[in-house]
Amino acid sequence: MANASSMKIRVEELESGMITAENVIEPGTERILLLRDTILDSVMIFNLKERYNVDEVYIRKNFSAATVADEMRAEIDIHQSLSTLKEVFGSDEDKPLTEFSKEATKQISNVTNELITSLYADDNILLKMHQLQSYDDYTYKHCLRVAMMSVTIGKSLDLPRNKMRDLCEAALLHDIGKRTIDVDIIRKPGRLTDEEFEAIKKHPQNGYLLLRKNGSYSEEILNGVLMHHEKYDGTGYPLKLRGEQITYLARIITVADVYDALTSNRPYRQPWSVAEAEEFMMGGANTHFDYDIIMAFLAAFAPYPVGDRVLLSDGNKAEVISNNTNVLRPVIKILTGENADEVIDLYNDFKYLTLSIKCLDKDGSTGE
Numbered sequence: 001m002a003n004a005s006s007m008k009i010r011v012e013e014l015e016s017g018m019i020t021a022e023n024v025i026e027p028g029t030e031r032i033l034l035l036r037d038t039i040l041d042s043v044m045i046f047n048l049k050e051r052y053n054v055d056e057v058y059i060r061k062n063f064s065a066a067t068v069a070d071e072m073r074a075e076i077d078i079h080q081s082l083s084t085l086k087e088v089f090g091s092d093e094d095k096p097l098t099e100f101s102k103e104a105t106k107q108i109s110n111v112t113n114e115l116i117t118s119l120y121a122d123d124n125i126l127l128k129m130h131q132l133q134s135y136d137d138y139t140y141k142h143c144l145r146v147a148m149m150s151v152t153i154g155k156s157l158d159l160p161r162n163k164m165r166d167l168c169e170a171a172l173l174h175d176i177g178k179r180t181i182d183v184d185i186i187r188k189p190g191r192l193t194d195e196e197f198e199a200i201k202k203h204p205q206n207g208y209l210l211l212r213k214n215g216s217y218s219e220e221i222l223n224g225v226l227m228h229h230e231k232y233d234g235t236g237y238p239l240k241l242r243g244e245q246i247t248y249l250a251r252i253i254t255v256a257d258v259y260d261a262l263t264s265n266r267p268y269r270q271p272w273s274v275a276e277a278e279e280f281m282m283g284g285a286n287t288h289f290d291y292d293i294i295m296a297f298l299a300a301f302a303p304y305p306v307g308d309r310v311l312l313s314d315g316n317k318a319e320v321i322s323n324n325t326n327v328l329r330p331v332i333k334i335l336t337g338e339n340a341d342e343v344i345d346l347y348n349d350f351k352y353l354t355l356s357i358k359c360l361d362k363d364g365s366t367g368e
Contacts, residue, residue, distance in 0.1 A: 006058045011049045014057060016041050021058040023360070024048065030273040030303075030359040031263075078118075081111045082144055085172065089140035089179055092186050097179040097210065105216040111144075112168045116161075119151050139178050139186070142260060147171035149256035149301075156296035157252070167249050169217070170224025174253050177207025177225070201237050204229055224249040228257055231288045251290040255281065255297050258288075274303040275357070279328055295325070302327040309335070309361035313354075317361050324348070328357070 006021030024034040048054040088104045150171040185196045208226040211217045227250035234242030262277040285294040304320045318332040329346035
C-alpha cells in the first residue's frame with residue numbers, strides 16, 4: 001500500500017541499504033518473502049529477481065540515519081545469533097553430536113539474552129525470521145525461528161521474564177537431538193521409511209539426554225525439549241502425554257514448531273501460506289494444541305494486519321479494519337464494487353458466510 005513516504009521501483013533498480021516500505025509477496029502466492037522495514041542486501045535483491053521473479057518493490061523514500069543505524073543493529077543481532085547457533089549445532093552434514101559442551105551452554109545463554117532484549121524492544125524484529133527461511137534450511141535456522149516465535153507467544157501470554165528465558169533456551173535447543181541422528185536420515189530429500197521415521201522420533205529423548213548430561217539445564221528446559229512433539233489429546237510422542245501433563249513451555253514450543261514447519265520450504269513440498277497454516281492450527285485447538293496458546297499465537301501473528309488491503313473471493317478489494325478471534329475473518333471495509341465503503345464483519349455477520357479473503361492485495365490499488 002503506497003503512501004507519501006514510499007515509492008515503487010523495479011527490482012533491477014534496487015540497491016543494498018534500501019528499506020522496504022511494504023511486505024514483499026511472492027508472485028502468485030500469499031507467501032511473504034521480505035517483511036516491511038527490511039534493509040536490503042545484495043543476496044536479497046538477487047533472490048527477488050532470479051529466484052522469485054518479483055518485478056517491483058515498495059521502498060521508503062525518507063528515513064533518517066538514526067533509523068538506518070537502529071535497523072542495521074537489529075539485522076546484525078539476528079545474524080549474529082544465527083552464526084552462534086551454527087557454531088553450537090554444526091551443519092546437518094557434520095558428524096552427529098555426542099556431547100553438549102559448557103561453552104555451548106554459554107553461547108546459548110548469550111543468544112537468549114540477545115533475542116529477549118531485541119524482541120522486547122521491537123516487536124517487528126521477530127518478523128525477520130522469514131528472512132531466515134531458505135532451501136538450505138538447517139536445524140539451527142529452524143530452532144532460531146521457533147525461539148523467536150515462542151518468545152513472541154510468551155509475551156502475548158504475559159509470561160514473567162524468568163520464564164521467558166527458560167522458554168527461549170528450550171526453544172533454541174528443542175531440536176538439538178536431531179544432531180545425534182544419522183546424517184543421511186536428517187538430510188534425506190524424500191519421504192522417510194518407517195524405520196527412518198522411528199529414528200527421527202527419538203530426537204526429543206536424545207536431546208533431553210544430551211542436555212541432561214551437560215548438567216546446566218533445569219527440568220523445565222529439559223522437559224520443553226523432551227515434550228515438544230506431544231499433542232494435547234495424547235496422540236503425540238515420545239510419551240503420549242495429554243493436556244496439562246505436557247509442560248506449559250513445551251505446549252508453546254509445539255505451536256511455534258508446527259507453524260514454522262508448515263510455512264517453511266521443504267524439498268518435497270511447497271510452503272503453506274500463512275492463512276492455510278493458521279487455519280490448520282485453529283482446527284487443532286484442544287486436540288493437537290492448547291486452545292489458550294493457539295489464541296495467543298493468532299493474536300501475535302495475525303495474517304491480515306489492520307490497515308492492509310486484501311482481495312476477496314467475490315473479486316472485490318477491501319481494507320482490514322480490525323481483527324476478530326478468528327483472525328482469518330476480520331472486520332473489513334469494502335473498497336470496490338457496488339458495496340464500496342460498507343463495513344463488514346466476516347466472522348459475525350452471517351449474511352457474508354460465503355465471502356472470504358483470498359490473499360493480500362499486492363499492489364494496494366482500488367482500481368479507480
